[in-house]
Amino acid sequence: MSNEFDFKKDCDKIAFDRGHRAKLKFNIGKYDLAVKKGKAQYSNLELAKDRAGLIKYRAVNDLEKYLVEFEAKFTTRGGKVIWAQDAKEALKEIEQIIRKFGIKRVVKSKSMVSEELELNDFLKKKSVNSVETDLGEYIVQLAGEKPYHIITPAMHKNREEIALLFNQKFGLDKEASASEITQFVRERLREEFLSADCGITGANFIVADSGAIALTENEGNAIRSLSNKGVHIVIVGIEKVLPSVDDLDLFWPLLATHGSGQELTVYNSLVYGPRQENETDGPSEMFVILLDNGRTNVLAKEEQRVALACIRCGACLNGCPVYKNIGGYTYGTTYTGPIGAVIEPHLNGIENFSHLSFASSLCGKCTEVCPVRIPLHKLLLANRREAVEAGFMPGNWNTGMKVSKTLLKKRRWLDLLSANQKNFLLKYFAAGLWGKRRELPSIAKKNFYQLWKENKLD
Numbered sequence: 236m237s238n239e240f241d242f243k244k245d246c247d248k249i250a251f252d253r254g255h256r257a258k259l260k261f262n263i264g265k266y267d268l269a270v271k272k273g274k275a276q277y278s279n280l281e282l283a284k285d286r287a288g289l290i291k292y293r294a295v296n297d298l299e300k301y302l303v304e305f306e307a308k309f310t311t312r313g314g315k316v317i318w319a320q321d322a323k324e325a326l327k328e329i330e331q332i333i334r335k336f337g338i339k340r341v342v343k344s345k346s347m348v349s350e351e352l353e354l355n356d357f358l359k360k361k362s363v364n365s366v367e368t369d370l371g372e373y374i375v376q377l378a379g380e381k382p383y384h385i386i387t388p389a390m391h392k393n394r395e396e397i398a399l400l401f402n403q404k405f406g407l408d409k410e411a412s413a414s415e416i417t418q419f420v421r422e423r424l425r426e427e428f429l430s431a432d433c434g435i436t437g438a439n440f441i442v443a444d445s446g447a448i449a450l451t452e453n454e455g456n457a458i459r460s461l462s463n464k465g466v467h468i469v470i471v472g473i474e475k476v477l478p479s480v481d482d483l484d485l486f487w488p489l490l491a492t493h494g495s496g497q498e499l500t501v502y503n504s505l506v507y508g509p510r511q512e513n514e515t516d517g518p519s520e521m522f523v524i525l526l527d528n529g530r531t532n533v534l535a536k537e538e539q540r541v542a543l544a545c546i547r548c549g550a551c552l553n554g555c556p557v558y559k560n561i562g563g564y565t566y567g568t569t570y571t572g573p574i575g576a577v578i579e580p581h582l583n584g585i586e587n588f589s590h591l592s593f594a595s596s597l598c599g600k601c602t603e604v605c606p607v608r609i610p611l612h613k614l615l616l617a618n619r620r621e622a623v624e625a626g627f628m629p630g631n632w633n634t635g636m637k638v639s640k641t642l643l644k645k646r647r648w649l650d651l652l653s654a655n656q657k658n659f660l661l662k663y664f665a666a667g668l669w670g671k672r673r674e675l676p677s678i679a680k681k682n683f684y685q686l687w688k689e690n691k692l693d
């Protein structure tokens with residue numbers, strides 16, 4: 236778990252790691268180019284974003300109704316719905332399923348919710364072999380790491396590093412190309428799919444009016460894990476519900492465009508439950524775990540609840556100047572970047588994570604790029620206000636604010652010292668606060684008011 240001190244220390248280190256920044260710049264640069272092309276499919280992107288925001292806000296505001304509707308529909312086809320209040324409850328339910336069906340081998344596809352549960356570690360402790368089947372996730376699992384980014388889990392690695400990892404683990408050529416590595420993984424995963432007795436996926440959306448799980452992906456691994464004849468478990472946050480299957484017309488392309496710059500992701504699937512009598516493939520048993528894990532804390536916040544409209548496209552991470560400098564691991568949380576800074580304090584305790592809301596220049600780029608109109612920079616301010624009101628700010632911050640308030644309220648207080656005296660004080664007492672690698676700007680000899688009076692403003 237991150238705290239403010241570790242966060243600042245890690246930021247200070249990683250922001251000056253030129254290799255790390257170069258990898259981010261390269262990958263986000265490619266993303267930016269692709270997104271520009273993807274957005275060209277819209278004749279009116281702003282209208283699409285307005286509509287998507289409206290649909291999601293309505294769904295969030297009526298969460299209970301839509302979730303119950305989803306449950307009623309999904310269970311009519313033999314699926315089972317489990318409501319889990321927190322990670323502990325969800326893991327207990329998963330353990331019961333594993334025991335009941337004697338599950339030993341799991342194929343898993345990318346799911347940030349499963350990261351919240353630290354599911355792979357849990358399964359390992361229960362002697363269940365769990366293999367990530369999304370290429371990026373497979374790479375980070377192999378490296379013993381967590382996903383670095385919600386859409387691009389191995390964004391922090393370049394081809395050379397990945398080839399070296401496969402050389403160390405499997406003896407692959409150190410110079411292996413991206414397509415050679417992909418081919419190798421494809422063959423290995425085929426074996427895993429064939430021998431697995433359980434598949435675990437997340438869900439991009441769950442659809443209330445039809446009781447469907449909506450999956451959108453590029454590699455086909457999620458839908459492949461569903462074609463196993465064994466058990467399938469879907470773990471999904473309660474905020475992922477959409478009212479109607481018709482909404483996917485809008486949300487699938489919007490997610491693809493903002494997530495990877497595609498017009499539409501390669502594989503888009505709707506799954507309505509376990510295999511039926513007249514069907515030839517699909518799981519014999521299917522469970523959907525609806526996970527709260529702090530989401531109702533976000534829901535209870537009048538301002539911040541709109542953050543539950545997030546469709547996890549990752550656009551705000553890629554647009555954020557802070558993320559571009561410090562990357563994903565520094566946050567020390569499952570969700571990172573602007574959306575992480577907004578929701579993590581409510582998911583995991585404002586006392587532990589309120590500092591993340593201050594890691595923002597409030598430039599508003601996150602709000603601008605969000606496809607569902609979440610006013611992220613305003614929510615960061617709301618979090619800051621809450622942290623101050625709850626007394627989670629350090630003592631020197633509070634003192635600094637009181638002094639600033641007194642000085643800024645009265646011109647004569649500000650003019651009490653000369654520019655030279657102010658520069659002297661700032662240099663010796665405040666330089667550290669500004670950061671060790673930056674020089675404080677000097678205070679001008681004459682202030683605006685004086686220049687105005689002397690009529691010397693251009």
Ligand code: SF4
Nearest residue numbers: 545546548549551605
């Ligand atoms: S907050 Fe908006 S931009 Fe950020 S991940 Fe969620 S949907 Fe995408």
